[in-house]
Amino acid sequence: MEDIATIAFYLGVVAYSVAATLFFLELARREGGAVRAQWAPRLLALGGALHAVHVVTASLLSKVCPIDSLHFALSFTALIAVGAYLLLRERFRLYALGAFVAPIALTFLIGAQFVGQSSDAVAGVSRTLLMFHIAANVLGVGLFLIAGAAGAVYLVQERRLRTKKHVANLGTRLPPLDSLDRTTHRLLLAGFPLLTFGVVTGAVFTHQLTAGSGADSLRTFLGYATWILLAAVLVLRETIGFRGRKTAYGTIAGVVCMLLVMLLYAVRSNAGASL
Amino acid sequence: MIVVVGLSHRTAPIAVREKLVLEPDTLPDFLRELVQSPEVGEALLVSTCNRVELVAAGRAGFDSDLEQVAKACVAALAARAPDIAPHLYAHRGGAAVRHLFRVAASLDSMVLGEPQILGQVKEAYEIARRAGTVGAVLHRTLPRAIRAAKRVRTETAIGSGQVSVPSVAVDLTRQIFGDLSGHVAVLVGSGEMAEAVARLLKVAGASIIVVGRTLSRAEELAQTVGGSARPWTDLKQSLCEADVVVTSTSAPHYVIDYEMVNLARRARRGKNQFFIDLAVPRDVEPRIEELDGEFLYNIDDLSKVVSETLSTRTREAASAEAIIGREAEGYDRWADAEQATPTIVLLRARLSAALEEELNRSLRGKLKHLGADDRAALAKMLESAVNRLLHQPTIRLRQAALERASDSLSLEQLSSAISELFFFEAESDAPSNPENMPPEADSPSGPAPELPSQARVVASRR
Numbered sequence: 001m002e003d004i005a006t007i008a009f010y011l012g013v014v015a016y017s018v019a020a021t022l023f024f025l026e027l028a029r030r031e032g033g034a035v036r037a038q039w040a041p042r043l044l045a046l047g048g049a050l051h052a053v054h055v056v057t058a059s060l061l062s063k064v065c066p067i068d069s070l071h072f073a074l075s076f077t078a079l080i081a082v083g084a085y086l087l088l089r090e091r092f093r094l095y096a097l098g099a100f101v102a103p104i105a106l107t108f109l110i111g112a113q114f115v116g117q118s119s120d121a122v123a124g125v126s127r128t129l130l131m132f133h134i135a136a137n138v139l140g141v142g143l144f145l146i147a148g149a150a151g152a153v154y155l156v157q158e159r160r161l162r163t164k165k166h167v168a169n170l171g172t173r174l175p176p177l178d179s180l181d182r183t184t185h186r187l188l189l190a191g192f193p194l195l196t197f198g199v200v201t202g203a204v205f206t207h208q209l210t211a212g213s214g215a216d217s218l219r220t221f222l223g224y225a226t227w228i229l230l231a232a233v234l235v236l237r238e239t240i241g242f243r244g245r246k247t248a249y250g251t252i253a254g255v256v257c258m259l260l261v262m263l264l265y266a267v268r269s270n271a272g273a274s275l
Numbered sequence: 276m277i278v279v280v281g282l283s284h285r286t287a288p289i290a291v292r293e294k295l296v297l298e299p300d301t302l303p304d305f306l307r308e309l310v311q312s313p314e315v316g317e318a319l320l321v322s323t324c325n326r327v328e329l330v331a332a333g334r335a336g337f338d339s340d341l342e343q344v345a346k347a348c349v350a351a352l353a354a355r356a357p358d359i360a361p362h363l364y365a366h367r368g369g370a371a372v373r374h375l376f377r378v379a380a381s382l383d384s385m386v387l388g389e390p391q392i393l394g395q396v397k398e399a400y401e402i403a404r405r406a407g408t409v410g411a412v413l414h415r416t417l418p419r420a421i422r423a424a425k426r427v428r429t430e431t432a433i434g435s436g437q438v439s440v441p442s443v444a445v446d447l448t449r450q451i452f453g454d455l456s457g458h459v460a461v462l463v464g465s466g467e468m469a470e471a472v473a474r475l476l477k478v479a480g481a482s483i484i485v486v487g488r489t490l491s492r493a494e495e496l497a498q499t500v501g502g503s504a505r506p507w508t509d510l511k512q513s514l515c516e517a518d519v520v521v522t523s524t525s526a527p528h529y530v531i532d533y534e535m536v537n538l539a540r541r542a543r544r545g546k547n548q549f550f551i552d553l554a555v556p557r558d559v560e561p562r563i564e565e566l567d568g569e570f571l572y573n574i575d576d577l578s579k580v581v582s583e584t585l586s587t588r589t590r591e592a593a594s595a596e597a598i599i600g601r602e603a604e605g606y607d608r609w610a611d612a613e614q615a616t617p618t619i620v621l622l623r624a625r626l627s628a629a630l631e632e633e634l635n636r637s638l639r640g641k642l643k644h645l646g647a648d649d650r651a652a653l654a655k656m657l658e659s660a661v662n663r664l665l666h667q668p669t670i671r672l673r674q675a676a677l678e679r680a681s682d683s684l685s686l687e688q689l690s691s692a693i694s695e696l697f698f699f700e701a702e703s704d705a706p707s708n709p710e711n712m713p714p715e716a717d718s719p720s721g722p723a724p725e726l727p728s729q730a731r732v733v734a735s736r737r
Contacts, residue, residue, distance in 0.1 A: 093453060161450060162564070164576050167583075176453030177547055241544025244568045 078108030080142025281328030464524030
């Protein structure tokens, strides 16, 4: 079992790496060039499958539920992002977004190896509620990662069209602006209820845990900031037509806050505290 | 080898080119008539608005007198329109092959890298094939030309981007909106280029609204492009509905200003809007670009994209020429190897005939008790024997055809020796049909595969 987990991990790293390289080559290639990207999504899917095998076998090996440890939760988040991208890729023509998703998946897969391995439930906190809290956050973060990547590509594409530079060279390899905007919005809509649940349950835990450190307070603050930023993006879109570049900036800001929360979790987990 | 005879935009102005128009209905008869001549054995005609070219091979295949074939082609074309004779060019042999490859790859086109020519070459090949005027030489040459052209298109950026202002405008629209189905394009004013853009947008799935100062003219234009017309007073309302606005009026001032666009933007709740300003002086106030979600390209911006694309294509032409050079060299090598074919065919016929004669004699005598299965097995065994015997000579003859080294025997010397040894002079009427071709050189003992005669020759080289 250990061998399977290790082999799946290394093969997953290779598949993600090659997929990321092919996605970038596709972005960088001249139109009509010889490099073709049909292998990139296949390798990303293969990487995702190996990643899943790694998560399942490794968690069985260490007898830890995949979402009960930061190590696996981070890894699982990347898996959700890969799955969401592969599902939405054809529908919204998000071909170029793979150049962002594959490196994110690779980073999370490898990065999770350096985070504390497992955790025990915090005393005084409902274990079931904690599981739901983590599951909602993991799913939400996976969707928001794609939304953030779509927002970043939107800004690149929008700037290119606005400055009128390289519009002939890059051709139609980047997704259309409207597709990117729609993707960002729909992923935010899908992830927001999960995030809200995560924030609410997080607030319950904060209330139950009396002796919080400065890092815990900062993490709580950033969690609320993420929720407020993404809520603002969604509400302003519905009320005053806040979309396009502003949506992209708002989403990226929210995702950055969210990543900082995860970073603080990782730091705390490595320092030996529980999840 | 082949000849290419014709005229193109490089040698003849349109006034001359339009005299040599061959209707598609009459083309098969023209080609059949041409291959009836004593010199021409195969022919096809590539006819586009920028060129009319006859690609032909002689009746004697690779040993034809290309000068005579070219003369026959010139005569055939000049008979259609005598005035064109001074504008005709003729390429022969390797030069003709390179020219055909360059034409198919659109390196000789008026618009470098345009994609239509490859389809036109394929169509010309198909018409000639159906007319029965394509033989062994053209059957080997045209696929190679098409392959070379495909390589050029896939391995270089020769066909990248758009090279006309209307196409660039629609390409940019797609980069903003993606699929244009369900999107609304408003055409303000008239003008040829604006009309062309509107047509392309319509084909891409957009709904067209034409707004004009004179409603009757707007209606007329709307009918032409397949849209609906609105009076000038509806311009502001139309802007609220428009995803794409194409302007081309002759007004001396801006007809769409910052305030109008800002109001429309609010009504559209910030949705992206693309303005294509084709007018000089400009119709749309440039300040609208400061607004989020508003994109504006004027005629200069679009022309810059066109010239950027053309520069890219020109840079890529060098790589494309290199590919064509390599493909043409490959063709030359194949054509050189083809020179060994007659000798190989005769040698095989001679050996097969001798063995068959001996076999038949035995089957009538000592082996007459053999059944049908045994007889078939014997025949197969002898065929395998011929294949084995001819394996090395076939390879050696083809090598001799390809090599030009002075320290080895030439193809002529080897052929002469074989003729001398096997008395070919006395039996020069030996059949030169596919049955007498050797099998693939790499499988000396296997049965000869079911390939056309010329295909077998090439297969043996691979």
